[in-house]
Structure formats: C-alpha cells, structure tokens
Amino acid sequence: MNAFPFSAITGIVLRYFYLYTRNGLRAFELFFWPLNTLLVWGFLTRYLSQTGPGEVALPVTFLLGGVLLWDVQFRATQGVSVSFLEDVWTRNLLNVFVAPVRTWELVAGFCAVGFLRVLITVPVLSLMAFAAFQFNILDFNFWLIPFFGNLLLFGWSMGMLANALVLRWGQAAEGLSWALPFLLQPFTAVYYTVETLPGFLQPVALALPSSHVFEAMRHAMAGEDRVGQGLGVAFGLNLLWLATAGMVMHWVLGIAREKGLLTKVATQ
Amino acid sequence: MPPPLLTVQNLVKDFGEFRAVDGVSFALERGEILGLLGPNGAGKTTVMNMLLGLISASSGRIEIFGQSLESHRIEILRRMNFSSAYTSLPGNLLVRQNLAVFAMLYGIRDWRSRVRETMERFGVAALADRITGHLSAGEATRVNLCKAFLNRPELLLLDEPTASLDPDVVDKVRTLIRDTQRESGTSIIYTSHNMQDIELVCDRVLFLHRGRVIRMGTPDEIKASFDSASLEDVFIRIARGGDLQIAGDQ
Numbered sequence: 289m290n291a292f293p294f295s296a297i298t299g300i301v302l303r304y305f306y307l308y309t310r311n312g313l314r315a316f317e318l319f320f321w322p323l324n325t326l327l328v329w330g331f332l333t334r335y336l337s338q339t340g341p342g343e344v345a346l347p348v349t350f351l352l353g354g355v356l357l358w359d360v361q362f363r364a365t366q367g368v369s370v371s372f373l374e375d376v377w378t379r380n381l382l383n384v385f386v387a388p389v390r391t392w393e394l395v396a397g398f399c400a401v402g403f404l405r406v407l408i409t410v411p412v413l414s415l416m417a418f419a420a421f422q423f424n425i426l427d428f429n430f431w432l433i434p435f436f437g438n439l440l441l442f443g444w445s446m447g448m449l450a451n452a453l454v455l456r457w458g459q460a461a462e463g464l465s466w467a468l469p470f471l472l473q474p475f476t477a478v479y480y481t482v483e484t485l486p487g488f489l490q491p492v493a494l495a496l497p498s499s500h501v502f503e504a505m506r507h508a509m510a511g512e513d514r515v516g517q518g519l520g521v522a523f524g525l526n527l528l529w530l531a532t533a534g535m536v537m538h539w540v541l542g543i544a545r546e547k548g549l550l551t552k553v554a555t556q
Numbered sequence: 557m558p559p560p561l562l563t564v565q566n567l568v569k570d571f572g573e574f575r576a577v578d579g580v581s582f583a584l585e586r587g588e589i590l591g592l593l594g595p596n597g598a599g600k601t602t603v604m605n606m607l608l609g610l611i612s613a614s615s616g617r618i619e620i621f622g623q624s625l626e627s628h629r630i631e632i633l634r635r636m637n638f639s640s641a642y643t644s645l646p647g648n649l650l651v652r653q654n655l656a657v658f659a660m661l662y663g664i665r666d667w668r669s670r671v672r673e674t675m676e677r678f679g680v681a682a683l684a685d686r687i688t689g690h691l692s693a694g695e696a697t698r699v700n701l702c703k704a705f706l707n708r709p710e711l712l713l714l715d716e717p718t719a720s721l722d723p724d725v726v727d728k729v730r731t732l733i734r735d736t737q738r739e740s741g742t743s744i745i746y747t748s749h750n751m752q753d754i755e756l757v758c759d760r761v762l763f764l765h766r767g768r769v770i771r772m773g774t775p776d777e778i779k780a781s782f783d784s785a786s787l788e789d790v791f792i793r794i795a796r797g798g799d800l801q802i803a804g805d806q
Contacts, residue, residue, distance in 0.1 A: 550605075
C-alpha cells in the first residue's frame, strides 16, 4: 500500500493518456490548430518567395521555423494550463487537492503532459512542413534540443502563471489563461527580429527567454555563430522565470487556502 | 485507552470580518462515525475543508493520527480520503480508468487488484467500462465511494454522500457505507441534511450553529437534551434560532 516513486506524477499523466486515447475529437484538437497555422504560414511563405525579390527567400523560411518552434512553447503552456482547467471543468479539482499530491508533483505532472503533447504534435508538424514546403527542421542539427528545451521551460512557467491566475480569480480568469501565450506573442519575436519592435518594447522582448530562442533560430538558419550565446541567455532567463512562476504559484496557493478559493474554484 | 484519531482544538476561521468557525473543539475515536450537522452557513463545510487542508485555520490546532495537519499534510492525506456530492470524477473517462488514476495518486502499489476488489465490494464491477459521465446519480455515488475507499482510509470525510438520491438508493448507499465501515474500521466524519441518514449511520453528532458547537452527543442524547422526538425537529429549532446554548456552557 506504500507509495511508489513518482506515482502521483504517473497518475496525472495516465489521466491525460486515457483522455486523449479514448476520445478521437480530443486527439484531433491536438493537431488541428498547429496544422492550420503551419499551412497558412507555409503558403504565405511560398507566395512571398515566388513574388518577392531573390533575397526574400531566407527571411520567409524564418516564418516556418517560427511556426514550428512557437508550437513547442504554446503546447507546453497549454499542457500545464489546460490540464489544470480540465480538472476545474470536470469538478475534479477537490479530489486532486485532497489526494496526497504535493504541489511540485502536480506541476511536474502537468509539465510532463505538456512535454508529451509537444512530442506528439511537433513530429507531425515537422513532417508536414517537410512534405509540403521542403522545410527540414533537422537542419537545425543539435541546436534543436536547446531550442526545444528552452521553449518547454518557458511554456511551463507561463502555464504555472496561468494556473495561478485561475486559482486567484476563478473562472473569470479562464479567458486570460488561454490568451496568455498570445498576449506575449507580439513581444517574443517569433516571426520578426527584436529590432523590429519599437525601442520601448525591446526590453520587454529581451526579458522573455523565447525571444532569445527565436533570435537564435534565425542566426542558426542564416549560418551565423551567435546561436549558443542567445540560448545561454534564454536558459538563464528561464531559470529566473521558473523560480518566479513557482513562487507566484506557492504564494497564490497560500492565499487560496486562506480565503477558501480552492473550494470556490473547484465547485463553481 | 488509545489516543483519539482526530483532535480539533479551538479551531477558528475568519474570512475578513466574518467569523465562519468560532472555537470549535472535538475529538474522533477510531472506528467512530461522527455526524456534522447544522443549518446552511453553520460552518460544517468550512470545518470539513480545514480537516482536508483546503482551507487554513486562522487559529487553533488540528491533529490527525497524532500529527499536526499543518506540518504533515501529505502523510496524513495518504491515510485519509474524501467523497462529496459536489465533486465528481472526470466524466470523460471510463470508471476503471478513473479508479486507476486515483489509485496512482494515492500511491497504491497493488493498484490493479485493489481497484478490482473495491469495484466488486461496491457492486460497480459491471460498470468498469462505462463512461463515468453517463452513470446515473446512484451509480456515480457508488463509484465515488469506491474511490473514497481505494486507499483503505483510516479516516474518511463524506460530505452529503446521499444528496439528490432517491430514497431507495439512499437506503442502499447508507447500508453500503455502514457495512464497509464495520468491516474496515474506518473512522468517518459525515455531513448530511438528511436527518434519518444521521440517525441511522452516526454514532455521535456534533451540532454547529453560526460557527460554534452547540451540542455534541449520540443522536439519542441530542434528542433528549432538546426534549424532542426527532433530530429533524432539533435541527429546525436550532436553524430558527432557539435553544442555542453552547456545548461548553451546558
């Protein structure tokens, strides 16, 4: 009857494994939006390549790289935030909070779900990008691992902050929880360089690890040698963001226990 | 004499200016079923949530299994469980999948056999491959109880387990709880607005009103102290504001 190591994390992952494997529509949702985005940007890229001057070819492939890597961050965020919301929607949150699950185990379980979502969608997207637009993600070589790693870490931080918002303000904050990745997207230099932003917004962009990853991606595609430096900065920022998100989550859980918000969110 | 399984000492909970729980103290012995009664707003749910660690106390102390809940929450929760009419297991999973997930969350090593054994005990083995959200209210209650007994809890908190069930199902669920409790020796804290439930299931009753304990004793003692024939009558008199002498003042 004693606990076995990581049983709580296994339980959380198992729950989502069951959810996605027994419901075709849920699995469809995993692929629909990223494939839709890829196709739109892919065809736009092709159009610009065909109609623009010769030197346009490289910048437009940046767009496809951006689409693929953005999905990594987005899926990681959603893995954490939507997994939590799923428990709110199904009125299961109290059952989870009264189970012997530590906060870090809950967060680690959600992060693992986010990681698995990335593992499932990104290969499919990459194959599609290669088949339809001859964009080979493997051209990033070994840089692909730190690109993915950094975006996963930042996605998890965003997911934790989104969950803190829902815990503190209830279902009223659900919309914000969904929108959080898109609120950051204009500042995170997915499809354009940080320099493109107005001067006063550039510090905002530079404070986001993902901006450094997307900049590094463009350097890698252009064959420049500043890739490692950008990824190092991204990793350092990620440590700060993770620590901050963890502290915010811990602080909000304390407030939720003091004000009785857990039961309100769970039964509303 | 063994120490009580649960000791609550002078528990207070303030939500801003509002005092929801005001100096509640009680103990629960091993194998005992204690009914928590009181009108809406009496503080039952707040006390229950504090026992589960969902709400922190403003002051006072909760000790379960001889350990402070504040500092040993996870170890304590591992030996407890909870079921409420106001929560549900994820409706989009099969019954056996839900139970497997909770067996993992509770760290049950022999989870496959335990899930099977508990489903048989609660008569839901035939529902194993049904979608949880498609169950009737009675079936869902039995599955919730199945989850609540999965980890062989020493302490079980049941929040209105028979709410919104028809009398036939209420009777069956009540019998199931009582029989399983007798076999397992689990201590139970039980809230209900069904006074018959309380009389038939609980060994002792704690009456709360406006956050304070106003009576504590066996159902017969409570009825006798109010010179009343039924707990329902006692409940109505308390809810309407009469007979509010506090337990400690008796």
